[in-house]
Amino acid sequence: MAKIVGxxxxxxxxxxxxxxxxxxxxxxxxxxxxxxxEKVLDSAAHEVNKDLFIIVNRH
Known part of the structure; x- marks a missing residue:
């Protein structure tokens, strides 16, 4: 399950x-x-809107 890490x-x-x-x-x-x-945490950055990103770890 994915977890929001930032x-x-x-x-x-x-x-x-x-x-x-x-x-x-x-x-x-x-x-x-x-x-x-995204690189440092080995995760994925997802743009929610023009002012917000979430960093998601799928491990």
Missing amino acids: VVATGDTEVGGGAPIFYAKDRDQLQTIAHLL
Whole structure:
């Protein structure tokens, strides 16, 4: 079963939950952080909307 291991959002997006939340100042930084976490955590980054990515581990 997949598990959300992180959330990446721009500063003006309201998010919450049990996973670590990373805030980005703009869309470019949002994509950079999401893709870096994807590689480091050996997971998949999924764009929920233009201001929010979730990092999902399927292992």
